[in-house]
Amino acid sequence: SQWGEENLQALSIQEGEDVTMNCSYKTYTTVVHWYRQDSGRGPALIILIRSNEREKRSGRLRATLDTSSQSSSLSITAAQCEDTAVYFCATEASSGSWQLIFGSGTQLTVMP
Amino acid sequence: GGIITQTPKFLIGQEGQKLTLKCQQNFNHDTMYWYRQDSGKGLRLIYYSITENDLQKGDLSEGYDASREKKSSFSLTVTSAQKNEMAVFLCASSIRDRSNTGQLYFGEGSKLTVL
Numbered sequence: 001s002q003w004g005e006e007n008l009q010a011l012s013i014q015e016g017e018d019v020t021m022n023c024s025y026k027t028y029t030t031v032v033h034w035y036r037q038d039s040g041r042g043p044a045l046i047i048l049i050r051s052n053e054r055e056k057r058s059g060r061l062r063a064t065l066d067t068s069s070q071s072s073s074l075s076i077t078a079a080q081c082e083d084t085a086v087y088f089c090a091t092e093a094s095s096g097s098w099q100l101i102f103g104s105g106t107q108l109t110v111m112p
Numbered sequence: 113g114g115i116i117t118q119t120p121k122f123l124i125g126q127e128g129q130k131l132t133l134k135c136q137q138n139f140n141h142d143t144m145y146w147y148r149q150d151s152g153k154g155l156r157l158i159y160y161s162i163t164e165n166d167l168q169k170g171d172l173s174e175g176y177d178a179s180r181e182k183k184s185s186f187s188l189t190v191t192s193a194q195k196n197e198m199a200v201f202l203c204a205s206s207i208r209d210r211s212n213t214g215q216l217y218f219g220e221g222s223k224l225t226v227l
Contacts, residue, residue, distance in 0.1 A: 042218030
């Protein structure tokens with residue numbers, strides 16, 4: 001089914017905790033995008049990881065990609081209240097495709 | 113830096129009405145997209161355009177038309193609004209990055225309500 005049809009998953013943690021969000025994709029892709037969407041705004045890219053990279057870091061963010069299991073993860077270390085947002089992964093519909101398919105997303109709430 | 117501008121920000125229509133959403137980008141990107149986001153759900157692709165005058169259907173294209181007459185603009189038309197329909201329509205643009213789809217830059221969204 002189209003990922004976007006599924007409901008958002010909800011995750012609630014305390015400030016200072018680490019959190020990992022997972023993404024499984026159905027078709028071969030050479031790149032996985034991770035986007036963050038704040039309430040009332042459009043999504044914004046936070047990490048892009050390619051098939052030749054197993055891990056990528058950006059500040060407190062860490063993305064992994066396992067092409068053999070067709071899965072990716074996004075971890076946030078020492079989460080802060082301002083990390084509260086919806087997080088989406090997105091992959092190409094097929095290798096080299098222009099079409100980017102988004103996962104159903106995770107609503108992360110970080111409580112003080 | 114550039115910006116994606118979507119108009120209108122809010123659109124209220126009647127059942128059966130044809131409604132048009134507009135999107136402008138000044139990134140000079142080749143590729144533009146229209147996604148639909150329903151409350152509590154993810155993004156579903158309606159149409160995309162690789163270059164000026166190109167149109168490609170996404171998985172949710174039925175009930176929509178699109179137009180890309182200029183590189184900087186991409187319009188989406190709801191051909192017949194459905195009663196009680198409510199969704200946010202997101203426009204995005206990107207540049208091809210090596211052989212992959214590059215980063216998508218999104219607008220703020222257009223919220224549609226059908227009475």
